[in-house]
Amino acid sequence: MFEVVIGLEVHTQLNTKTKIFCSCQTSFGDEANTHVCPTCLALPGALPVLNKEAVKKAIAFGTAVNATINRRSIFNRKNYFYPDLPKAYQISQFEVPVVENGELFIDVGAGKKRIGITRAHLEEDAGKNIHEDSYSLVDLNRAGTPLLEIVSEPDLRSSDEAVAYLKQLHSILRFLNISDANMQEGSFRCDANVSIRPKGDTKLYTRVEIKNLNSFKFIQKAIEYEVERQSDAWEDGRYEQEVVQETRLFDTVNLVTRSMRGKEDSAEYRYFPDPDLLPVIIPDDMYDEAIKIPELAEQKQARYEQEYGIKTADAINLTSSVEMATFFEYLIEKGRNPKLCTTWLLVELLGRLKNGVTIADSPVNSDRLNELLVRIEDSTISQKAAKEVLDEMLQSSASVDDIIEAKGLKQVSDDGAILAIIDAILAANADKVAEYKSGKDKLFGFFVGQVMKEGKGAFNPAKVNELLSSKL
Known part of the structure; x- marks a missing residue:
């Protein structure tokens, strides 16, 4: 029997207005190479200037995961060549990151499990290669976008734990509002380091990196395939030959990992301090401002249960996304009954959203649902009639009162x-x-x-x- 050892490296794009070392706009989906400048293009004489907002967002993350915030950190050059990296090096952090020694906790059935966070460091993103049939193109709009790379300890023991950790991390980033963490757009992507060892063994064996995973479903399947591949190789006596330190990609069609290249050690990147950037010294006023973080999902969940008497399962669903929690809190601020809000948000409205429509793009927004709940609470309509009104609201932009009038649903109280x-x-x-x-x-x-x-x-x-x- 084998024990699985997993460590995750997450790259999340910070939602600053401009790039990390220049004033070019951060963007997604715009015309190629329209948000570039001499710094992005690595033209001679162009010098980087650090974006203060990126540092503040990194501090906020470190605060949320109980980490050490290094008030003095440095930027390094990480040397490697790739067509979408014009300088032939990436500006990153190595010896002294801005955040280190953090933690977060995941549910594992029997309780909570602590997952250590080794470090979270700032760096610049590379551009994007677009491969056609016989040639490749490079779009440098993304080059220089600020990234926070979050590296976990090898504390995860299954694909389920890995997904639970990533979902918790995703939630923290979204509730802090430091990243949109959009997996489809690549602003939250993960590299999984996977190895196995005989149960009871404490040695760390050869790890394989699975690169650029950007959906929870594929992350889980990629890890499961790799564990099976390594286990089969071990049992058949092929482990030494077939399991080598390398970077692999996940084939999302055939659901297998494939070798991409040998995995570099840190020495091969020839890290050294970037001579164009001074050490980052975080002043007291900036630090004090950055550590004032908003309420996170778990804190909201506990408050909803205690303050409003919401059931645990419902409180978890109400804090499943920033948009859901914001929707619920808007209704509460308007004076609606918390339990009525819960039912009409989680059961009635959410149950009617189909084909991938989420609460964020629901045709019935918080203001319109509030109008409906007002008419339930003042007994203008019954809850049964309100369901009919809600069905119409999903198809029409008419006001709640106009729908009630048109359908003759007003209750008689005479x-x-x-x-x-x-x-x-x-x-x-x-x-x-x-x-x-x-x-x-x-x-x-x-x-x-x-x-x-x-x-x-x-x-x-x-x-x-x-x-x-x-x-x-």
């Missing part, structure tokens, strides 16, 4: 109209009235049902109960 029906029902069921008065309290539900039936669902149930109780 005492006279309801009393007339009550009197008729009681007169027609004199025997049951006598039984009720003799102690058969359960017949009250019968009378309510008859009145509501005659009212064709338009009567306010609370008003019906009140008037019927008085009459009986």
Whole structure:
């Protein structure tokens, strides 16, 4: 039996307005090579100038994961050649990163497991190679985009734990608002270092790096395939020949990893301090500002449970994304009942969103759902009628009141109209009235049902109960 050893390196693009060492705009999807300058292009004489906002975002992350913030850090040159790296070196951090020795905790069924974070350092992103049939193109719009590389300890023992760690990390980045962490656009991507060893052994064996994974599903499948490949090689006596230190890519069609190149050691990058950049000294005022971080998902979850009486499962769902939590808190700020908000957000609205539509791009936004909940709370419509209104809201931009009016869904709360029906029902069921008065309290539900039936669902149930109780 084997034990799996996994360490993850996550590259997340920080959502600064400009690049890390120049004033070019950060962008995605714009025309190729339109956001470049002499610094991006590594023209002679162009010098880097550090973006202060990138440093502040790194400090915020370090605060969130209980890490050491190095008030003095340095930038290094990491030397390697690739067509999308014009300088033939990357400006990164090596010996002294801005963040080190952090931690986060993941759920592992029986409780929480601590995963160590070795370091989180700032660096610049490379450009993008576009490979066609017989030639390649280079787009340098992305070159110089600020990255925070987050390196875990080899504390993960399964693909499930790896995904749990990444989801927790993703949530932290999003709630801190330091990265959009969009996996499809490559602003949150992961390299997985995977090795195996006999159970009980403490030695670290040859690790294989799986490069540039950008979906939780493929991360899990890539790790599982690699564990199986290494285990089979060990059992068949081919481990020494087939499992070598290398970088592999994951084939998302055939769900296998394939060798890409030999994996470099740090010495091969010939790191040395960048002579164009002074050491980064974080002043007190900047540090004090950066460590004031917003409430994270787990803190919100605990507060929702304690302050609003929300069930744990619902609180977890309400904090599953920044957009969901923001939506919920908007409704609460407007004075809506927390449990009503929970039901209509998680069950009614979310249950109606199909084909990959998320709460972030729902056609019914927080303001419109608030309008609907107001009409439920003031008894203008019943919850049953509100479902019909919500169905229409998903198809139409009409106001809640206009939909209610057009569909004739407004509840009748007029005492006279309801009393007339009550009197008729009681007169027609004199025997049951006598039984009720003799102690058969359960017949009250019968009378309510008859009145509501005659009212064709338009009567306010609370008003019906009140008037019927008085009459009986």
